[in-house]
Amino acid sequence: MNIETLGYPIVVGQGLLGSVSEYLHTDTQKVALCFTPATRSLAEQVKAALLDKQFEVLDVELPNGEAAKDIEVVKAAWTQLADAGFTRSDAIVSVGGGATSDSAGFIAATWMRGVDVVHVPTTLLSMVDASIGGKSGINTAEAKNLIGAFHDPIAVICDVGVLAGLERDEVISGMAEVVKSGFIGDSELLQLVENNSADSLVTSGALLIEVIGRAIAVKAAVVAADPFELSVQDVGRAALNYGHTMGHAIERYESQKMRHGEAVALGMIYAAELASILAIAPPDLVSRHRVLLSKVGLPTKYSGGKFEEIRKFMRLDKKARGKQVRFVLLSAVGEPKLYDQPNEDVLVEAWQRLTN
Ligand SMILES: NC(=O)c1ccc[n+]([C@@H]2O[C@H](COP(=O)([O-])OP(=O)(O)OC[C@H]3O[C@@H](n4cnc5c(N)ncnc54)[C@H](O)[C@@H]3O)[C@@H](O)[C@H]2O)c1
Ligand SMILES: [Zn+2]
Numbered sequence: 001m002n003i004e005t006l007g008y009p010i011v012v013g014q015g016l017l018g019s020v021s022e023y024l025h026t027d028t029q030k031v032a033l034c035f036t037p038a039t040r041s042l043a044e045q046v047k048a049a050l051l052d053k054q055f056e057v058l059d060v061e062l063p064n065g066e067a068a069k070d071i072e073v074v075k076a077a078w079t080q081l082a083d084a085g086f087t088r089s090d091a092i093v094s095v096g097g098g099a100t101s102d103s104a105g106f107i108a109a110t111w112m113r114g115v116d117v118v119h120v121p122t123t124l125l126s127m128v129d130a131s132i133g134g135k136s137g138i139n140t141a142e143a144k145n146l147i148g149a150f151h152d153p154i155a156v157i158c159d160v161g162v163l164a165g166l167e168r169d170e171v172i173s174g175m176a177e178v179v180k181s182g183f184i185g186d187s188e189l190l191q192l193v194e195n196n197s198a199d200s201l202v203t204s205g206a207l208l209i210e211v212i213g214r215a216i217a218v219k220a221a222v223v224a225a226d227p228f229e230l231s232v233q234d235v236g237r238a239a240l241n242y243g244h245t246m247g248h249a250i251e252r253y254e255s256q257k258m259r260h261g262e263a264v265a266l267g268m269i270y271a272a273e274l275a276s277i278l279a280i281a282p283p284d285l286v287s288r289h290r291v292l293l294s295k296v297g298l299p300t301k302y303s304g305g306k307f308e309e310i311r312k313f314m315r316l317d318k319k320a321r322g323k324q325v326r327f328v329l330l331s332a333v334g335e336p337k338l339y340d341q342p343n344e345d346v347l348v349e350a351w352q353r354l355t356n
Helices: 017-023 037-052 071-083 098-113 124-130 160-165 168-185 187-195 198-203 205-225 236-241 244-253 260-277 285-295 307-315 344-355
Strands: 010-013 030-035 056-061 091-096 116-121 135-138 147-150 155-159 326-330 336-340
Touching (some): 010 205, 017 116, 017 155, 030 037, 030 071, 030 098, 037 091, 071 098, 071 135, 091 098, 098 116, 098 147, 116 124, 160 205, 168 187, 168 205, 168 236, 168 326, 205 236, 244 260, 244 307, 244 326, 260 285, 307 344
Parallel strands (some): 010 155, 030 091
Antiparallel strands (some): 135 147
16 A cells, blocks of 8 residues: 655555665665664664665664653764765665654754655554654653654655564554544544454454555645644644543653553543533544444543643643643544633533543
């Protein structure tokens, strides 16, 4: 499957690790391969194919997970590129999860004001979300993703075979963004999840390719319509934030002990309950959320914290404009709308429904 909506190829399939060179420009000679200890063996397969095609390959090992998104890691990579005489026509290839592609994308955006980058995502979340749409970034001591740049990759290569090496909970967590894509933009994707067992979703290659491809197509269409998140009239790129207002608040309250997808699943239930209380949602929206999310193994009920505690974190969300708390709510599947500052008692009522 090949998605071209964003002007660069996003390929989803099996056995694709050897195909990276097909997407590099003809004047590229050196490739900086960014990977982590967890993705070394996958990176080695990418590297072998690049060496076969006469590319010079520079290994840039980043730490696993969020530790890659650190300015000291980026500085060390800049030094490696300088020592290797890396020029403007050379390219970076990331092989890893969203933290790797965010950091490698940032290195690519900043080296000589921008060099080519190809992402080879190795988690479900990075296939359907992080590596799509050109946002790159690193963290500071104050907050996540505060420093970054928009820098589109020249290609994204999703080889579903790599997901076999991931922890099952990591794949389940990524399914939250898949379900989110279905709710904001593709009812057929929701039906695919509804009509197939959780096991067959993650084990059948053809089904997984279709599910991932459809989720990517939703994100790509949203990003193509509002690439820099500037839309004011319309929900625009903010649609991708569905479930994330409450999701991020719970995630912060849990101080990153809960997986992102689990928090987003709870956030989507909360948003569906809000839409139901505000009478803007179709009658079956909440039950459809509960059935779908529990089917893929995600939580639909929360008992971890008190509303007043979590509410504080909602105010701090960087996507809240000014002091307002802003939600993306669905008036129907595929119809996300922005909803600013619902009444406090409505927020509390939805909370009670999420927690009881
Ligand atoms: N740029 C964007 O638009 C965007 C969107 C969403 C999320 N993000 C970012 O993505 C990051 C989260 O991404 P993630 O969930 O992929 O986490 P991650 O990159 O931290 O990967 C999760 C863990 O899995 C390991 N791993 C990765 N691939 C593996 C494989 N195939 N086999 C075994 N282990 C593997 C990693 O080393 C890590 O320890 C966050 O930093 C987030 O801010 C960015
Ligand atoms: Zn998310």
